[in-house]
Amino acid sequence: MKQLIVFIKKEFLQVFRDKRSLLLLFGLPIAQIVLFGFALSNEVKNSKIVVVDYSKDAVTSQIIRKIAASKYFNIEQSMQSADQLQAAFKKGAIKMAVIFPANFALNLQHTGKASMQVIADASDPNVATTVVNYVTQIVNSYNGQLSSLSAQPLQIVPEVQMMYNPQLLGAPNFIPGVMALVLMLVCTMMTSVAIVKEKELGTMEILLVSPFKPLYIIIAKLTPNLFISIINYFIIIILSAVFLDLQVKGSLLLLTFCSILFILTSLSIGLLISIGAKTQQAAMMGSLMGMMLPTMLLTGFLFPVENMPIALQWLANFVPSRWYFIIVKQIMLKGLGIASVWKETLILLGMCVLLFTISLKKFKIRLQ
Amino acid sequence: MQPVIITDKLTKHFGNFIAANELTFEVDKGEIFGFLGANGAGKTTAMRMLCGLLTPSSGKATIAGFDVYKETEKIKRKIGYMSQKFSLYDDLTVSENIRFYSGIYGMNNQQIRTKTAELLDELQLQSEAKTLVRELPLGWKQKLAFSVSIAHDPDIVFLDEPTGGVDPVTRRQFWDLIYHAADKGVTIFVTTHYMDEAEYCNRVSIMVDGVIAALDSPSNLKKQYATDNMEDVFYELARKAKRKAD
Structure with missing residues (x-):
């Protein structure tokens, strides 16, 4: 346990020392909100x-x-x-x-x-x-x-x-979309890069030879990212409440719980990417191309999933952000409770457990 | 002298490919054991089995008295490791690196403080304690990496091509550190491509195509092959290799 704390401390040290990534991590959600926020005016007079x-x-x-x-x-x-x-x-x-x-x-x-x-x-x-x-x-x-x-x-x-625009894209849909996009991107990218960095540096081998448990390595790597992502989540919630007058209509607790679930799912994806990727660039590209495109296209906040060809609709079911997007819309915009999002929450939970188990297994195999 | 590494017909195959074939050797406590071989000869596979990173296919081996099949966790506490890749965190300072590596081996704060002071003193890096490792010259980093790998006082330290890319003067200094550690009773198991370094070892083994083709002290090997340098011994043996280097 003490070893784990030493490791987590070191992870935080590294994250907070890298000012440029920090700026990116926290700048991304703020920039998104401000960008979309100026395009949004709530009352239309005259x-x-x-x-x-x-x-x-x-x-x-x-x-x-x-x-x-x-x-x-x-x-x-x-x-x-x-x-x-x-x-x-x-x-x-x-x-x-x-x-x-x-x-x-x-x-x-x-x-x-x-x-x-x-x-x-x-x-x-x-x-x-x-x-x-x-x-x-x-x-x-x-x-x-x-x-x-x-x-x-x-x-x-x-x-x-x-x-001109019968589907009414955008509008209040964008906040849940931004949340899904930012959390997914930040989590997968940070995690995959953090682990691949150790491989590139050669420090991973040292860790594997040490008595430090592989599960601890994963936990230590995920902790700062989970922490930062939760902060990011609250930044988005606060910014949209203050500047866009878009308060969470439903239960903040439920939304936070679902968001943490989604964050954990994204972290697991990052973990999986890191197992496959050999260089930090590959991990970065994998996260960007592998996650950003499906998240943008198949989540439903740019293009409604219902209007897509069957094959794409089917594919969209495997994108975690699609379910998270629905949950956020229901809770945040419509003020609905667990009764209307339990199905999506369960799917997300299933994905999270599955992805984490796979990555944990794969990670162990690498040690053998 | 009691042996700290004992292997008996230690073998590893990946499918049909026999990476390491019936390796049998012993390494004594405090010995500097050179582990030579061309690329692809099976050095890394052998070393990984000894470190508990790879489960052998057959044969026996004990490290510091512990079995490589069943007691890998105990082995991990007894060994140190430094890879051919540079293996410190360059975005952490010198003392943060020492603290981290000592910490994950379970040393307490008091022990870590003492160790940090001792290492900085030995390497004469006191003034650089708060410097980020990325700002140090390569030779210093390499020496620091070695010191960190033995910070938890292991019985054996495995060095995988530790001096790659370092100038001869620094290499010489690096070997001073190795001798210093060996004097304190740490067993050194080192792979290298530099034949002058092979001369520094108490004994060397030369692997060819997954088997140990020769194992003796440098002077005996030179006598045996009727030459005055290790380079000739190595070429003589490595030439017989049928396997392609990767």
């Missing part, structure tokens, strides 16, 4: 919109008045036809268009239902979702008024169309 009214009846004008009264919208102009819309969107002159088809009030009275069209410029997905939500709220409250006045149920349905 958005320029266009209203096209083919019906021009009492109901449509009431709704238009409500929209115009809202602080969120500035009705730029009232267009006579939808043809002009395309040009206005292309120029970026408007964020959203609201279109009432002909005979709007008539339809509402006869069928109890009428549809209006809402088109948003989703090249900025965050703004698009926000403005669409505002207008939907306005229509919904108007629906409420209608129902209380009329005997039969009346309903106006806004049909939303996101232009």
